[in-house]
Amino acid sequence: MDMHRRLRVVTLVDGIGLSGGAERLAREIVLRLDPERFERTFCVSRWSAAREHEAVEAGALAGLEEAGVRFLGLERRGTWDLTAWRPLISLLRSGADIIHAHKIGSNVWASVLGTLARTPSIVAHEHTWSFQGQPLRKLLDRRLIAARADAFLAVSEFDRERMIAIEGVDPAKIIFVPNGIPEPPPHEAVDIRRDLGIGSAAPIVGTVCALRPQKALDVLIDAAAILADRLPGVRVVIVGEGPERPALERRIGEYGLDGTVIMLGHRDDVRDLIGSFDVAVCSSDFEGTPLSVLEYMQAGLAIVATDVGGIPDLIGDGEHGLLVKPRDPGALAGSVARLLEDAGLASRLGAQARERQISEFDIGVTVRAVERIYEGLASGLTAADLGAVP
Structure with missing residues (x-):
């Protein structure tokens, strides 16, 4: 290809708005790709008037147009609404160099449509959600994505191992790309x-x-009941x-924790809320590299998180936070109480966590890695070649 022109990159996600970290990361990467080197399109495959309203309310589309990113929303009426893909197929056939998909659904469709459109490079970005070994997903991973994608981006060593074991991905196709988050702009703090x-x-x-069930918030509520006995006045x-809210509210009521456990729903002032935490918690059953934990680290918070997935790659136990076994409310409550009762320990761990986030998990690190992968694939290098380059 002509290396003097901009590379045409299409990013594909299933949804955006009140979605989780994978979609936010995809957007942050697209916004920061060098516009002198990349012509960018951000495609959301499940789009509607209601979803557009949700995305606008959440600020999920903010900055795309100003950054010169083309937006494409596909109004799919269901999983097998194949006609909805026509605009994307047309775009790919018009000369796209790379389609970069995030998460299982988008990875499947990118593998199929990218192959049909003869897109030179297909990049599958995994974020753990598909890594549970369900038979259908395992089949799709092995027969479609693993066979068709040119490169797989893993957000942690845990994910890389699961890709190989469960999805049957060729290890030579896997490239580790750390998740990163941007430094928030200065603003006036609010008294939350x-x-x-x-x-x-x-x-x-x-x-x-x-x-969602993955986040194991039932365990956090169980831990809150223990904490409330040990530290009267604590607030969680x-x-x-998300879909688990009714069940969680019932659990709070059964414990009599109304007023102790406070569910705020979706908020636009997350930064201020995080800044008000004395201790931040991640109680998940499984994770890749959760952006929320990176945000806690960025804020310099004392953190208690489950020892699962890619979390140990972020937090050294006793160095950047405290790690506990999953589904153990007693251990979770005990570690939280330890930090609340030892301000010196909490301060030290929080400061060390912030230092690590800044040096290793900034969005700039992620974007530079992705840009290198795009240009390497376009120049004829393989994922194996690129994975060997620091």
Whole structure:
């Protein structure tokens, strides 16, 4: 290809708006790709008037047009609504060099459509959600994605191992790309404690996540019941929305924790909320490299997280936070209480976590890695060649 022209890159995600970290990361990467070297299109495959409203409300589309990124929304009416893919197929056939998909659904369709359109390079970005070995997903991974994609981007060593074992991916196709987050712009802090009616002396334990089974918030609520006995006045704040909310609210009521566990739903002031936490928690059953944990690290918070997936790649136990076994509310409560009762330890771990996030998990590190992969694939290098380059 003509290396003097911009590479045409299409990023494919299933949804955007109140979605989780993978979609946010995809958007952050697209926004920061060098516009002098890359012609960028951001495609959302499940789009509608309602989803557009949700995305606008969440600020998910902010900055795309200003950055020169083309947006393409496909109004799919169901999984097998094949006609909805026509605009994307046309775009790919018009000269796209790379299609970069995120998560299982988009990876499947990118593998199929990229092959049909003869797109030179197909990149599958895995974020752990598909890594559970379900028979259908395993079949799709092995027969479609593993066979068709030119490169797989893994966000952790755990994910790389699961790709090989469960999805049957050729190890030579896998490239490790660390997740990163941007430094937030300066702004005037808001007194969230006052807004929430929480006194200055009450410790706040918080988490930010989509309310899905994966996040094991039932375990966090169980831990809150233990904490409330040990530290009267403690507040546990859960920020996020999702299908598990009714079940979680019932669990809170059964424990009599109304007022102790506070569910805030979707919020636009997440940065201020995180800044109000004394201890941040990630109670997940499985994870890749969760952006929420990176945000806690960036804020210099004391963190308690489950020892699963890529989390140990972020947090050294006793060095950048405390790690606990999954589904152990007693251990979770004990580690949280330890940090709340030892301000010196909490401060030290938080400071070391922030230092590590800045040096190793900044969005600039992620974007530079992705740009190198794009240009390498376009020049004829393989994923094996690129994976060997630091």
